Amino acid sequence: MILKISRELKTGIVAIVAISLFVWGFNFLKGQNIFAKTKRTFKTEYANVQGLNTASVVTINGVVVGKVLNITFSKEIAKKGALEVVFSVENDFEFSKNSIAKIYSASLMGGKSLAIVPSYEGETAISGDILKGEIESDIFSTASEMLNPLQAKFENVISNIDSLMVGLNDVLDVNSRNHLKASIIQLNSTLTTFNQAGKKMDNILASNANSLNATISNAEKITNDFSKISENLASVNFAETVQDLEKTLANVNSLLGNIENGEGTIGKLMTDDQMYVNLENASKELEELLREFKEHPKRFVHFSLFGKKDKGFKKESAVDKNQK
Numbered sequence: 001m002i003l004k005i006s007r008e009l010k011t012g013i014v015a016i017v018a019i020s021l022f023v024w025g026f027n028f029l030k031g032q033n034i035f036a037k038t039k040r041t042f043k044t045e046y047a048n049v050q051g052l053n054t055a056s057v058v059t060i061n062g063v064v065v066g067k068v069l070n071i072t073f074s075k076e077i078a079k080k081g082a083l084e085v086v087f088s089v090e091n092d093f094e095f096s097k098n099s100i101a102k103i104y105s106a107s108l109m110g111g112k113s114l115a116i117v118p119s120y121e122g123e124t125a126i127s128g129d130i131l132k133g134e135i136e137s138d139i140f141s142t143a144s145e146m147l148n149p150l151q152a153k154f155e156n157v158i159s160n161i162d163s164l165m166v167g168l169n170d171v172l173d174v175n176s177r178n179h180l181k182a183s184i185i186q187l188n189s190t191l192t193t194f195n196q197a198g199k200k201m202d203n204i205l206a207s208n209a210n211s212l213n214a215t216i217s218n219a220e221k222i223t224n225d226f227s228k229i230s231e232n233l234a235s236v237n238f239a240e241t242v243q244d245l246e247k248t249l250a251n252v253n254s255l256l257g258n259i260e261n262g263e264g265t266i267g268k269l270m271t272d273d274q275m276y277v278n279l280e281n282a283s284k285e286l287e288e289l290l291r292e293f294k295e296h297p298k299r300f301v302h303f304s305l306f307g308k309k310d311k312g313f314k315k316e317s318a319v320d321k322n323q324k
Contacts, residue, residue, distance in 0.1 A: 040089045040127035041069065044101040045082050050135055052103050052112040058087045060116045066090050068114055085133070087114055096122040097129055104136040 046052075049071060058066035066088040074082040087101070095118035106113040116131070125131070205212065258264055262271035292299070 041086055042089065042101070042125065042127070043130045044085050044087075044133035045074065045079070045130070046085065046103065046133045046135065047082060048135070049083050049085065050103050050112055052085065052114060056111075056113050057106075058089065058114045058116065060089075060093060060095075060118060065093065065116075085114070089116070093118075094124050096120055097125045097131070098122045099125060099131055100134050101131040102134045102136050 052068060052071065054068050054071060056068045057064045058068065068085060068087045070084075070086040072084050072086075074080065074084050076082075085101070095116065098119040098121055100117040100119070102115050102117055103112055104115055105111070259267040259270060261267060
């Protein structure tokens with residue numbers, strides 16, 4: 001027997017299936033799997049969810065295990081402004097109540113996800129427990145945190161520069177600015193003069209390069225000679241030289257002592273007055289003899305080709321000598 005289905009029944013079945021698919025799809029888009037075997041829900045709290053929404057996934061060690069179900073403001077007066085996040089875990093993976101629910105950046109585009117950092121110490125977490133919430137700093141927030149103090153300092157520097165420029169404008173009146181411009185012009189002229197002097201010096205050095213090289217070579221040679229002299233002096237036995245010098249000085253002192261005591265010829269000449277008188281008398285007699293020789297040379301030299309005597313010569317008598 002063939003059972004005939006009426007048109008109304010077919011329409012009702014199609015409507016029920018469509019409604020069921022709509023409910024399942026709606027819950028799926030919300031991150032809820034109505035066909036999951038085990039489904040646990042947990043709560044956590046944040047002051048700022050950083051863009052986390054009900055479409056965000058929940059992961060454990062990188063594996064998707066659930067969805068964020070709901071985000072609402074706390075109804076407790078003491079926690080006014082805090083956000084309560086309810087999320088699901090759709091498997092039977094066990095972790096303790098000491099685990100952490102951390103918000104992190106899933107991509108560079110700014111999407112946020114919720115990760116459970118599992119802890120296995122302590123009592124096992126069950127559905128309805130509240131986990132500790134944390135927020136992981138991403139590269140942009142870290143950079144922002146680092147740049148905020150720098151921005152404040154930079155703004156302070158800009159403010160100080162602005163104040164400095166205002167002060168300079170107050171101090172530098174028209175006359176001061178003109179004087180400053182004149183000083184800059186003079187400085188430019190001075191630098192130009194120094195530049196010209198430098199060029200002239202370069203020309204002088206270039207034209208006297210050979211002389212300078214010769215001078216440097218001579219200086220190097222003199223330095224080497226001094227080095228050799230220093231080496232020779234270093235090889236000299238100064239101790240023996242000093243001893244010889246002391247001996248020589250001792251001999252000189254002994255000789256001077258003998259002269260002072262009247263020993264030797266020089267000592268007697270310096271200390272014996274009679275010898276000095278005798279020398280003086282001998283000198284006078286020698287001087288008188290030379291004078292007589294110059295005045296009457298024929299008295300001392302008898303020379304004649306014919307053997308004649310000098311008629312002009314008269315032998316002095318003993319009386320004449322005495323008279324003289």
